[in-house]
Amino acid sequence: MTQQTAYRPRRSVLYMPSSNERALEKAKTLPVDALILDLEDAVAPDAKAAARENACAAVRSGEYGRRELTIRVNGLGSEWHEADLTAAAAAGPDAIVVPKVGSADEVRCLVAAMEDAGAPERTRLWAMVETPVAVLHAEEIARASDRLACLVLGTNDLYKELGASFVPGRAAIATSLQLALLAARAAGVAIVDGVFNDVKDADGFLAEARQGREWGFDGKTLIHPAQVEPCNEVFAPSAAQVEEARAVIAAFETAHAEGKGVVTLNGRLIENLHVDTAQKVLATAEAIAGLS
Structure with a gap:
């Protein structure tokens, strides 16, 4: 059955390294719709524990206003995953973001772990789609639990897994993106596009954001605050x-x-x-x- 969820703006979804306290402070002032407080790629191994504490403290602070606050934990099978998920569930963010989710069974395991750790009902699951297996099973992933609210495209990993080249227009991953979009719409969940890596290429960013909007994405994940306002404009009705x-x-x-x-x-x-x-x-x- 297709889920019916109320629309929540997720035009701009900014990754913030939770090991960087200055960045977490700056995020309180940004006109961003959602924040992903990152414990994974943006955090060095020796900073994982401190980043976890910072992210949970930020969620509990109540100082981020209307912004949707999420925590990206380290992936299933990593040495940090269990501690990350337990701490994030206890902090009670709007969502817990999990990288490289590859199956409906993994979604159900994650939801069970969140519940066992005491995650409040309002804390949703966002599943990252960033492998060929995930793309091919995206509809099953999206339908696996009512707690799953959003699919997040991990395009950098997808390029790597496919052995594809980065080119303007994203022809190499267009099929993957559109399959994930079809899955999200079939299941009635939100979906946000992957990142644009060159923070100095404003025109390239705008072109890719407009492409994502035209295809049907709800918004785009971002790696720099300068991308927030143009992204908000692209994904809002004129x-x-x-x-x-x-x-x-x-x-x-x-x-x-x-x-x-x-x-x-x-x-x-x-x-x-x-x-x-x-x-x-x-x-x-x-x-x-x-x-x-």
């Missing part, structure tokens, strides 16, 4: 889109009130699917406005 959505709904309602069987707006036929899309645009715009 003023023109909001105006058009209102016009579509008004035209549809007026036509039905007048008993007309055919609805048109500026010569274009309006059907139920167009109304549904318009309502989603308005709901998205309202949710984003509610963040401020």
Whole structure:
């Protein structure tokens, strides 16, 4: 059964190394929708324990306002995973992010471990899709538990696993991205795109963010604060889109009130699917406005 979840803006999802206390402090001021307090790739082995403490303290602080706070633990099978998951569950973030989830069974094991560790009901699971196996089983992963709220693309690892080359347009991983998108939409969960690595290439970032938005992603994971505001703009409905959505709904309602069987707006036929899309645009715009 497809899950039905209320829309929550996840336009910009910024990775923050939890070993860097200055970065955690700066994150309190950023106009970001969600933060991934990272215990994995961005943290050296000898800093793992301190990073874990910092991330949990940040979650408990209550100082991050409306931002969605998540903790990325080290992966299943790593020496840090169990301690990370136990501590994160006790801290009670909005979600626990787990790298390299490869099957529905792993999702169920993770959910059971979260529950055993006392994670509050509101703490969801975000599963990272970053291997060929995960892509091929993405729908099973997305449907494995009602606690799973989001798929996160790990595109760097996906490139590595495929032996593919980084090129503009991402042709080498387009099929993988779109399969993951299909899985998320079939299961009714959110999905965010992978990172763009060159923080100095603003035009390249915008092009990739727009591609992700056009394909249907809810947002994009980020590695630098400078990427937050342009990402927010790309993944938000424009003023023109909001105006058009209102016009579509008004035209549809007026036509039905007048008993007309055919609805048109500026010569274009309006059907139920167009109304549904318009309502989603308005709901998205309202949710984003509610963040401020």
